[in-house]
Amino acid sequence: MTSNPLPLNLSRSGGCTLTGALSVTTRVRNTVTIVHGPKGCTHHNFSLLHATNLDNDRVTIPDLISTGLSECDIIFGGEGALERTLDAAAKRDVSTVFVLSTCIADTIGDDVAAVCRKDRGVPVVPVPTGGFLGGTFQNGVNNALTAIADLAESCPKAWCVNIIGEKNLEYEVEENFKEVTRLLAALGIPVNLRFVRDCSMADIHGLGAARLNILRDEDLHEVGERLRLRFGTPFISSFPAGLAGTIGFLESVADNFGVKSLRAVREEKVLQEAILREFDDISGTEISFDPSVLDSDTFRLACEVAEGIGITIDRDGCRVPAEISPPVGTAGVRRMLHRWRRAIHA
Amino acid sequence: MPECENPLWPCAMTGAAACLAGFEDITVVIHGSSGCYFYPATLLPVPLHGTFILENEVIFGSEQRLHEVLDGLVGKAEKIAVVMTCIPAILGEDVRSMLKSYDVILVDSPGFSGDVETGYKKALSVLAPSVDPDRHGINIDGACLFDPFSRGNVREIVRLLGCASVPVGTVFCSDRFECAGHAAAYTVGTNMDFASGVGSLLGGTLGLEEISTTFSRIASVCPEADISPVDREIEREEERIVRACDKYLRRFDPPQAVIFSGFSYAAFAARILEHYLDADILYVGSRNEPGTLPFPCGHVKGFSHVTSLIRKFNPDLVLGSSFERSMDSMQAFVGLTPPLRGIVKLAPHSVAGITGTLSFIENVLNACMDRKK
Numbered sequence: 001m002t003s004n005p006l007p008l009n010l011s012r013s014g015g016c017t018l019t020g021a022l023s024v025t026t027r028v029r030n031t032v033t034i035v036h037g038p039k040g041c042t043h044h045n046f047s048l049l050h051a052t053n054l055d056n057d058r059v060t061i062p063d064l065i066s067t068g069l070s071e072c073d074i075i076f077g078g079e080g081a082l083e084r085t086l087d088a089a090a091k092r093d094v095s096t097v098f099v100l101s102t103c104i105a106d107t108i109g110d111d112v113a114a115v116c117r118k119d120r121g122v123p124v125v126p127v128p129t130g131g132f133l134g135g136t137f138q139n140g141v142n143n144a145l146t147a148i149a150d151l152a153e154s155c156p157k158a159w160c161v162n163i164i165g166e167k168n169l170e171y172e173v174e175e176n177f178k179e180v181t182r183l184l185a186a187l188g189i190p191v192n193l194r195f196v197r198d199c200s201m202a203d204i205h206g207l208g209a210a211r212l213n214i215l216r217d218e219d220l221h222e223v224g225e226r227l228r229l230r231f232g233t234p235f236i237s238s239f240p241a242g243l244a245g246t247i248g249f250l251e252s253v254a255d256n257f258g259v260k261s262l263r264a265v266r267e268e269k270v271l272q273e274a275i276l277r278e279f280d281d282i283s284g285t286e287i288s289f290d291p292s293v294l295d296s297d298t299f300r301l302a303c304e305v306a307e308g309i310g311i312t313i314d315r316d317g318c319r320v321p322a323e324i325s326p327p328v329g330t331a332g333v334r335r336m337l338h339r340w341r342r343a344i345h346a
Numbered sequence: 347m348p349e350c351e352n353p354l355w356p357c358a359m360t361g362a363a364a365c366l367a368g369f370e371d372i373t374v375v376i377h378g379s380s381g382c383y384f385y386p387a388t389l390l391p392v393p394l395h396g397t398f399i400l401e402n403e404v405i406f407g408s409e410q411r412l413h414e415v416l417d418g419l420v421g422k423a424e425k426i427a428v429v430m431t432c433i434p435a436i437l438g439e440d441v442r443s444m445l446k447s448y449d450v451i452l453v454d455s456p457g458f459s460g461d462v463e464t465g466y467k468k469a470l471s472v473l474a475p476s477v478d479p480d481r482h483g484i485n486i487d488g489a490c491l492f493d494p495f496s497r498g499n500v501r502e503i504v505r506l507l508g509c510a511s512v513p514v515g516t517v518f519c520s521d522r523f524e525c526a527g528h529a530a531a532y533t534v535g536t537n538m539d540f541a542s543g544v545g546s547l548l549g550g551t552l553g554l555e556e557i558s559t560t561f562s563r564i565a566s567v568c569p570e571a572d573i574s575p576v577d578r579e580i581e582r583e584e585e586r587i588v589r590a591c592d593k594y595l596r597r598f599d600p601p602q603a604v605i606f607s608g609f610s611y612a613a614f615a616a617r618i619l620e621h622y623l624d625a626d627i628l629y630v631g632s633r634n635e636p637g638t639l640p641f642p643c644g645h646v647k648g649f650s651h652v653t654s655l656i657r658k659f660n661p662d663l664v665l666g667s668s669f670e671r672s673m674d675s676m677q678a679f680v681g682l683t684p685p686l687r688g689i690v691k692l693a694p695h696s697v698a699g700i701t702g703t704l705s706f707i708e709n710v711l712n713a714c715m716d717r718k719k
Contacts, residue, residue: 012380012398012400014380015380015381015384016379016380016381016382016384017381018381019381019384038357038432038457038458039350039353039357039457039458040353040356040357040358040359040360040432040457040458041357041381041457042350042352042353043353043354043355043356043357044356044357044360044381044382044384044385045385046352046353046649047356047385047389047685047687048384048385048388050668050669050672050685050687051388051668051685051687051688053672054668054672054687054688055688059671059672060672061352061649061669061672061673062352063351063352064351064352065349065350065351065352066349066350066351066353067349068349068350068353069458070458071458071459074436074458081349084349085349088349103379103381103404103432103433104432104433104436104458107404107433107436107437108436133401133404
C-alpha cells in the first residue's frame with residue numbers, strides 16, 4: 001500500500017467498517033444485506049467480496065442491495081430511499097435483512113435505526129457501520145458479530161466449541177480452520193458453529209450451546225466477552241500460533257473441557273520435530289523480514305521457528321515473506337517454511 | 347428505481363483515478379477514507395496514494411491532512427493529482443483554495459456523481475488535452491487502466507502502426523502528462539467507452555473489418571504510411587479465423603450468446619460472433635448507456651438483472667466478467683469485461699487489433715468446445 005498515514009494513528013489504514021461488517025453478514029445464508037449509501041460503495045464491496053470468494057474457490061455471489069443514494073438524496077436526506085429498499089427487500093424470501101450504513105449516510109445524518117424499527121414481517125437487523133466514521137474494518141466485523149449474536153437465545157450446553165470471527169477475507173481461511181479442527185479432533189472435541197461462516201440463522205440460534213469459544217484473534221476480545229456474559233461461555237483469545245503456541249492451545253482447550261492432553265501434546269511435538277527436520281537444508285542460512293512485521297506476533301513466531309531449525313535472523317539476510325497475521329498451528333509453520341525455502345533458493 | 351442489487355459498475359471516483367493514473371508521471375492521491383482507497387488500489391495495476399481521512403477531519407476539516415500527504419509527495423512525484431471522494435465533496439470545504447500553494451491537478455469526481463466513465467471523462471477534461479499541429483503521428487484512444495485489456499490493446503495498436511510505418515502520437519490515457527497537451531491531429535480508437543474526443547477520429551480497431559477501414563483512412567491522411575503489411579496480415583489471419591470457425595460449425599450448432607460488457611466491447615463481440623460463427627445474439631447487456639445495435643440490447647446495472655436474463659434466454663455462451671462466470675450454470679464462458687477476478691492474468695492480452703480478434707475467437711471456440719466435452 002502506498003500511503004502516508006500519521007504514525008500515531010493506525011486507524012487510517014484500518015479499512016472500512018462497512019467492508020468489515022459485510023465480510024460477516026454476507027456469510028449468513030438466506031439473508032440479504034442493504035447498504036445505505038451511493039451505489040459505488042456497494043459495487044466496491046461486492047467486487048472485493050467476489051474476488052476473495054473466488055480466491056477461496058467459492059463462486060457464490062454475495063446478496064447486496066444498494067439504496068443508490070444520489071446527489072439529490074444527499075441534499076434532502078436518504079431515509080426515503082432506505083424505506084423503499086427495505087420494503088422491497090422484505091418481500092423477498094429471506095430469513096433476515098441486515099442494514100448497513102455508510103460514511104455518507106452517517107454524515108448527512110440519516111436515522112437508519114429508526115427506519116429499521118418498522119415491522120416488515122421479517123427480522124431487520126441494523127449493524128452500526130459508518131464507513132470510516134464507524135471506526136476500522138475490525139470494528140465493522142465486531143459490530144456485525146455482536147448484532148447477530150444478539151439474535152440467539154440461551155440453550156443447553158453440549159460437548160463442542162464454537163469458532164468465532166474467522167477472517168472471511170483471508171486467503172487461507174479454510175486451511176486455518178482445518179488446522180484448528182485437526183487439533184480439536186486430537187482431543188475428541190467437535191466444532192458446533194463457525195460464527196459466522198456459511199451458517200444459517202437457525203444454526204446461529206445454537207450459538208450458546210458450546211462449552212468454549214475459540215476466537216480467531218485477540219481483536220475479537222470484546223465479542224468474546226459479550227458472548228461470555230450472554231451465554232456464560234469462556235473463550236480462548238486466538239487461534240494457535242507457533243510451535244509452542246500450538247502446544248499451549250491444546251493444553252488450554254483440554255483444561256477447559258477437563259480432559260487429558262498428554263497424548264495429543266506428545267503426538268503434536270513429534271509432528272513438529274519431523275517438520276523441522278524436513279527443512280534441514282536451510283539450516284545455517286541467514287534471513288531477514290520486512291520491517292513492517294518486526295513488532296508483530298509473526299516476528300516472534302518466526303524467531304522461535306528460526307531458532308528451532310538453526311537459521312539466523314540478520315538485517316542483511318535473505319528477505320523472506322511474512323504476513324502480519326502469524327501462521328496458524330503446526331501446518332501454518334510448515335507452509336511458512338516452504339515460502340522461506342523458496343525465497344532462500346530464489 | 348434508484349436502488350440496485352449488486353451493482354456491477356464502479357463509481358466516478360474510480361474512473362477519475364483510472365484516467366489520471368494511466369499517465370506515468372502523474373501521482374494520484376485519493377482524498378477520502380481508506381475504504382474508498384482500497385477498491386481502486388486493488389483494481390488498478392499502479393501505485394495509488396491516499397489521505398485516509400478520519401472522523402476528526404470530517405469535523406475539523408481535512409486541510410491539514412491533505413497538506414501532510416502532499417508535503418510527503420512534493421519533490422518525489424513529477425505531477426500530483428488529487429481525486430475527491432464522496433465525503434470531502436459533501437463537506438463543503440474549498441479544497442481548491444486549500445491547494446493553492448501546490449502545483450496539483452484537482453478532480454472533483456465523487457462516487458455519487460456517476461459511473462466509471464463519468465469520472466474518466468471528468469478527469470480527462472481537467473487535464474485539458476489538445477492537438478498540437480506540429481505533432482506527427484496517430485493518437486491511440488480508449489486506454490483505461492480499469493480495462494484489463496488496455497495494456498494489450500495499446501501494445502497491439504502500437505505494433506500495427508509500426509507495421510504501417512506510422513509514428514504513435516499521444517496514447518490516451520497511457521502516456522506522459524505533457525503529451526496530453528501535444529496530441530496529434532488524428533486518432534484511432536480501442537475501447538471507445540473511454541474515448542478522449544481529442545483529434546479527428548479515424549475509426550476503431552475492434553474487429554478486422556474495422557481495422558481495415560481505419561487503416562485505409564490512416565493511409566489517406568498520412569502520406570508516409572504504408573498499410574500494405576497490415577492489409578496482408580488481416581487477410582492471412584482472417585483466413586485462419588474462417589477456417590477454425592468453419593471447422594467448429596461442421597460439428598456444432600452456432601453459439602446462442604448473451605453478452606455483458608461495456609457497450610464498445612459488447613458491440614464488437616456481437617458483430618464478430620455473428621460474422622464468423624453465425625451466432626444467435628440473444629441479448630446484449632451493456633454495463634453503460636447502450637447505443638444502437640441490430641440485436642436485442644439494454645442497460646444492465648445489477649447482478650440480479652444479469653441472472654434473470656441468463657435464465658430467460660438460456661444461452662450456451664455467456665460473455666462477461668467474473669460476476670457472470672460465478673453463476674452456477676453450464677454455459678461456456680469467455681471473460682471480456684472487468685472485473686476478471688479469480689484468474690491469474692500476467693500477459694498483456696488485447697481485444698483491439700488483429701491479435702485481439704484472434705484471441706477473442708480462440709477463447710470463444712475453446713470455451714464452446716470445452717463445454718461440449
